[in-house]
Amino acid sequence: MTHLSTGTSDPEPTTRPDRELAVFNARATGADDEPALSVRARDENGELVGGLTGWTGAAPAG
Numbered sequence: 710m711t712h713l714s715t716g717t718s719d720p721e722p723t724t725r726p727d728r729e730l731a732v733f734n735a736r737a738t739g740a741d742d743e744p745a746l747s748v749r750a751r752d753e754n755g756e757l758v759g760g761l762t763g764w765t766g767a768a769p770a771g
Contacts, residue, residue, distance in 0.1 A: 746765050748760055
């Protein structure tokens, strides 16, 4: 049975997939360097209205 829970501060939903994806990507590409990347979207008043974070692969795969 699947259990759903809610809360205000639970890092596992982001840290676990990030960690597992990093392992998968390192095995698939042979590269283990992951430079951080962030993108911010601001409105005309400079207020943050959106964005994303992630990482890039520094070395080409293949």
